[in-house]
Structure formats: C-alpha cells, structure tokens
Amino acid sequence: MVTFLTLCRFFLTLTLMMVPYLSLAANNLINIDEDAVAIHGYDPVAYFDAGKAERGQSNLSYRWSGATWLFSVARNRQAFIDNPRKYAPQFGGFCAYAASYGQFADIDPEAWTIVNGKLYLNYSVRVREIWRPRSGEFIGDAEQLWPTMEMP
Numbered sequence: 266m267v268t269f270l271t272l273c274r275f276f277l278t279l280t281l282m283m284v285p286y287l288s289l290a291a292n293n294l295i296n297i298d299e300d301a302v303a304i305h306g307y308d309p310v311a312y313f314d315a316g317k318a319e320r321g322q323s324n325l326s327y328r329w330s331g332a333t334w335l336f337s338v339a340r341n342r343q344a345f346i347d348n349p350r351k352y353a354p355q356f357g358g359f360c361a362y363a364a365s366y367g368q369f370a371d372i373d374p375e376a377w378t379i380v381n382g383k384l385y386l387n388y389s390v391r392v393r394e395i396w397r398p399r400s401g402e403f404i405g406d407a408e409q410l411w412p413t414m415e416m417p
Contacts, residue, residue, distance in 0.1 A: 294416060295332040296358035296372065296386075303332035304358045304386065307374040310341035312384050313352060318374045329353075354384040355404075356411055361385040362396040364407035367414060380404065 311319035321335025336342040363370035372386040387393040
C-alpha cells in the first residue's frame with residue numbers, strides 16, 4: 266500500500282526534476298544593444314542559408330522575444346517569422362563559451378558555428394577556435410547553467 270509520505274516524496278522528486286526545464290522556458294535573455302537590436306544587427310538566418318555572417322537591414326526587421334531581429338533579405342525574415350527557434354542563436358546570442366562558465370559575454374558576429382543545426386556565437390574568432398574542438402562539452406555545460414543565469 267502506498268503511503269501518503271511516499272506520494273509526497275514522489276511528487277517532490279518529480280517537481281524538483283522539472284525545475285530546470287521550467288527555468289529554461291523562463292530564461293529568455295537576448296543579447297541586445299541599446300536599441301534592442303539582437304546580435305549586433307546581423308541576420309540569424311544567413312548563417313544557415315548563406316553560410317556566412319551578413320548584416321541585416323533596418324527595413325527588414327521582426328520583433329521577437331523582446332528583441333528586434335534584422336535580416337539581409339525578405340525570405341530570411343519570413344523564415345525566421347515561421348520558425349524563430351530554429352534560427353535564433355543559442356544562449357540568447359551571448360558567447361556560448363562564456364555561458365559554459367555561467368558568464369555573459371558579448372559576441373563578434375563573425376565568430377559563429379553551427380552545431381547539430383543550432384547557431385552558436387562567440388566573443389571573438391580566437392575564442393571560437395578554443396571553443397570548437399570541445400564544443401559538445403561546452404554546450405552541455407552551458408545548457409546546464411543557462412536556466413539559472415540572470416543578468417547582473
């Protein structure tokens with residue numbers, strides 16, 4: 266027979282297991298400038314489609330998750346509107362290497378990598394070269410820490 270105490274322990278354990286996932290959904294921090302433009306005005310879709318960093322245009326913008334995203338061409342804007350989570354950089358567009366240490370750092374839009382269909386940005390090209398060989402490890406660490414991170 267299941268006791269009340271056993272049920273309480275079960276639900277407490279289940280709740281504690283869910284906290285990181287609930288926090289992940291709640292952490293919607295985006296790396297924006299003073300005008301609320303994300304990732305220094307670069308087109309997040311271009312990393313995937315053009316295979317390079319491309320500046321967006323202010324007349325091709327879209328507001329999502331508290332930030333203004335800029336695009337180099339209209340089809341990229343539409344692709345982002347259709348599926349922003351596919352194209353938005355991981356860890357809010359902050360440096361993925363810094364996030365793996367629980368820190369926030371700005372990015373150089375030219376320092377990017379796509380891993381398993383996800384966009385990761387780094388502080389600099391030099392940092393990206395440190396990050397790339399162990400990107401799986403760093404991504405795992407950042408995924409653990411990201412839900413708990415808050416802007417200072």
